[in-house]
Amino acid sequence: RRARSPTRGGGGCWGGGGGGGRGGGGGGGGDPLNNKGSDMSDKQGLPESSDPVITDKTGAEALRAEMEESPISAKTLYAFILVMSFVVMVEAAIECDRANDCSDERGWAVTVGVVSIISSGVALILDIYTDACSDVMGVIFSFYMLALWSAGAGVLTFRAPFTRTGNGYFASWGAWLASAYLVYSESPFLKKKISEVFNAGLHFQSMLSIVLGSIVVLIAGAILCSDESCTNQNAYSVAVPCVAIPVVLPFMFLTMVQDYRIWASLFMAVWWLCGAAVLTFDRPFTFTGNGYFGCWIACLGSLYWFFLCGVQEADIVAKIQEEINKRTKNTKDQPAVIPEAPDTKNDAKLDNEVKLDVKDNNAQEGGKAVA
Template sequence: FFLFKSSRYNDSRVSCTNAYIPLEVIIMGDEEEQAPANESGYSAGIGKYKVHIAQKQLPHLGMFFSGMVFLIAIAVLGRGARYWEYGIALGSVTMFFSIVGLVLALKSEWNSVAGVYNNYFLFLWCFVGACIFTFSGPATFRQTSNGYFGAWGMAVFSIMAVGVAKDQMTQSISGMGSLLGLLACSVIVIIATIDPIRAGFYRNESIFALTLACVSVIVAGVFWAKDRDGHEGKDIVKAIVIGFFALCWIVEACLVTFRGPFVPTGNGYFGSWGGALTSAFATMSALH
């Protein structure tokens, strides 16, 4: 889906009749979207050859490369690794449908219908897979490593893909995407606190984290569903409620990562700080 587009070359050293014309590489799309100057995004290239990626395509590009990292990490472990076949499927399917998402994003009419369902599928597929591998997968995936970050990279970029609206990347971290991120972080913390509570390891802190995460799932889910129905925008009540939860998440993150049980980096650690950040972004979004 790349198009070599010729452009007029104005240089006194080259005759207008010269056959040499530099080329620039751009992502194809609607007629008005084909020129990089007319669509926000990022361009990169070497010399005269450039590739333009629209902002709405960046999450899918991130998913593709995260899936590649994850796939390499699981393939290196070999068939004897736990969930090896599932891991191969997880990385491969993510890479395939991220390419589908890139193609669907080329036209607004494709992206507004099929693209939405593709993004929701990718979110569920990647998030469930990341939870399985980082909570009960091979040992190297349960600690910070290439496989660990590859798994959560797929999940994070899938959340951003769901949250992208109006072709602006900033919407994915400040609008519906932040609420979905808070919901996802809450689920992660819920799962992460089960073992510490059972073992009595920093039990009070773990119970506080579990309670906050459970209530956050309900609150984030309600506001996310409301925004999805077209009520996104400035909302003072929402800002107050989510702002209160943001303060609670900051307190929770400090408790569980400075005292315990999530002092070492892991799912509980990143889930706690992720909850604090996403709730803060959701609060700021509700104020604008």
């Protein structure tokens, strides 16, 4: 708050004088009720009877826009990855103790958990107390965590020891999802591309779910074929996605084949409905895991794609046809304008009169010429 001191101006608090008072420097005394200098001073500075306010909104608006673009902060993601890594490490240690063996996939589970705990812990400390994890270093570290957990979740949930749903399974995929979101929030290029995918429309998203689910089933089936035998249902788990992926991909990127998507969506709905029924009711994906979830994601995506291509578009065509019929009916209900029949007698009489007038005019002109 500004103190009202007589030393601020030569003429006192409200005086003019040498330009130091609240009057702002005019000669002579100023009227406190009609003092323009005082109004200008109050507008430029803070009011005497109010608390300080933020006049520059640029920083606040930028911060708000940044929070809207990335609602989950990097600190939260680092902390979440740290907790998930600890769960994976503990679950892996228990699996090692049960099997009395900590080699191969079990040893890899312990290694991934420990490395991720150290990495995410260091990143969390640096992000809190320094700016070392900002900009370029943040992007590099986010890609490092995504690569680490892609290898971790891929091996641990497809091969061993977390092939079925449980603490280790969900913690592995939770750490992977947090790492993927960290890459999304740190990389503007990937953020733009992923936003384009989400804005591409329901047709593209349904086909993308079919492809992603098929890839998961293909990987799970291929591992079963390599570890066990590639016959009967195991072979079928590889055949179903191998047929589905080449069928769907052209409809995602080529416009020349869009006229046939109703038939492709119908085929995919039947194909994946049969595939999910065999693979999840009989074998090999009778328990909840990657193969099980992949089957039903692809199946539901196929059914939804058929709904979009068949039922929804048929409703649109029916509505258009109904509107056309409605307008046609309104046109028919309007009274028709019947043109008058031509009066041939009057037309002939009029033609004769015109011809006589022309002859009279010619005769008059000929008489004038002879004269």
